[in-house]
Amino acid sequence: MLEQLTLGRYIPGHSWLHRLDPRAKLVLACYFIVIAFLTTNWLTYVLMFAFIGGVIFLTGLSFSYFVRGIGPLIWLIVFTAILQLLFTPGGHIYWHWGILMITSTGIQTSTAVFLRFLLIITMATVLTLTTAPLAIADGVEALLRPLRVIHFPVAQTALMLSVALRFVPTLLDEAQTIMNAQRARGVEFNNGGLIKRLRAIVPLLIPLFVGAIGRADDLATAMESRGYQGATNRTRYRVLKWHNADTIAVVVILVLNIVLVVLRHM
Amino acid sequence: MAITFDHVNYMYQPNSPFEAVGLSDVSFTVPSESFTAIIGHTGSGKSTLVQHLNGLLKPTSGTVTVDDFQLTAKTTNKHLKSLHQHVGMVFQFPENQLFDQTVERDIAFGPLNFGFTNEEAMSLAHQAAHDVGLPDELLNRSPFELSGGQMRRVAIAGVLASQPRVLVLDEPTAGLDPRGRAEMMAMFAKLKADQQLTVILVTHQMDDVADYADQALVMAHSNLIKAGTPAEIFADPEWVKAQQLALPTAANFAQHLVTRGFEFDSLPLTAEQLAMQLRGQLPKEGR
Secondary structure, rough: OOOHHHOOOOOOOOHHHHHHOHHHHHHHHHHHHHHHHOOOOOHHHHHHHHHHHHHHHHOOHHHHHHHHHHHHHHHHHHHHHHHHHOOOOOEEEEEEOEEEEEEHHHHHHHHHHHHHHHHHHHHHHHHHHHHHHHHHHHHHHHHHHHHHHHHOOOOHHHHHHHHHHHHHHHHOOOOOOHHHHHHOOOOOOOOOOHHHHHHHHHHHHHHHHHHHHHHHHEEEEEEHOOOOOOOOOOOOOOOOOOOOOHHHHHHHHHHHHHHHHHHOOO | OOOOOOOOEEEEEOOOOOOEEEEEEEOOOOOOOEEEEEEEEOOOOHHHHHOOOOOOOOOOEEEEEEEEEEEEOOOOOHHHHHHHHHEEOOOHHHHOOOOOOOOOHHHHHHHHHOOOHHOOOOOOOOHHHHHHOOHHHOOOOOOOHOOOHHHHHHHHHHHHOOOEEEEEEEOOOOOOHHHHHHHHHHHHHHHHHHHEEEEEEEEOOHHHHHHEEEEEEEEOOOEEEEEHHHHHHOHHHHHHOOOOOOHHHHHHHHHHHHHOOOOOOOOOOOOOHHHHOOOOOOOOOOO
């Protein structure tokens, strides 16, 4: 069950996208998410979906893997879109019941919400699928570095981030093990009503928290015993390097942005 | 026959980049009320195999039969609950599954889930606590206040309280000191005899295989590569070494004695067998 979700998971590989600088990938993914809101007419959506299709092709991973991975999230997106559909006033009213209504503006906004959400989630998935968690942490640290001027604890923040990312797979594994153990003791996680399912979560969460806190304690001891004292002026083992490919990627996104703005006014 | 695997294959996350073979064409039978050890190096498929015994994993193809239950790729989760009760699973480091406020309630958690009344569950919990050697005064304490060894006994009692007929133990003595290990293995042997259980033990301790098992299954690279009595499994020391396994301590000791001129009719596997065969070979006038 937990294995199905692709968001936040990294798949090692050697594609062109895998090898891009994490700083470039982070900034460009965010940039893509921002310009996803510039879409207005169907031409702009076609352009954005063609672009994300090309990006998925470049990851070297199968298209169906993305479809299945995003599948569980589709309901969240549909739910958001339906809320938009039912509560947006304006334009021609097709149907209404109490405060619920379906209007032409509502149809437009909910379609836009649905498609933009899809674009954003796909791009976020591409980012995490092709970037190792530690590379993401390195990228964030590099991008936050200017904030040191205002005494923002950049190194500590980056360390927290990389520790958190590092333990995601560990905790998922542990959750799976505990779920198995409790299922063997007769807990049904996928059966029964809402209350019954919520009660089934308790025997999973308590051991998971106990384990996580113990692990955090062990990690702190291990770091201190190896001389870690806050992150002052540490040199780096992995040095980030900007390549031509990164510049090309930046140019491609800028071109996408320009074409998007042009199509918007057509 | 209590347990039968018939050409069982298992694939992890099929049709994804993480696809991996878990079990490949595994077939064997385990007689009722026998003690079976599953050995093999790390990652050979031992844990995958035992998770099929109570339906936590379902075979991708093939059939698993446990007494009256049949498990295939098509079995739905609804039918698994009585199988969960029939086959008790003690996972690696089972103390990680404890969660309730008192030891008593944690042990009674399984029976309550399986539909016993509150009184029945409490009486089963007390019986199970007694069976694993937990003193009564611990029953009202929080399980998180106990020592590691006591926590493990609570977790094992939590499995036994549901009155399983088959007990699966996945490295139950990992992380215990030698004395705790010996006590725990003796406890399992006693439970098996008292309650007529069928026991499946996953282990890296070859001494436990020699001392307790009626038969052993050797796993390597998701395949079952050998099945037989411990004597048959350990008969060829070269083969055992090639599988990255070890000989039982007594057999190892006997091998060293052979290079010093001692002779053995058959390789002794336990300390007792070794002593029996050495009797008569030792010089009588020795001090």
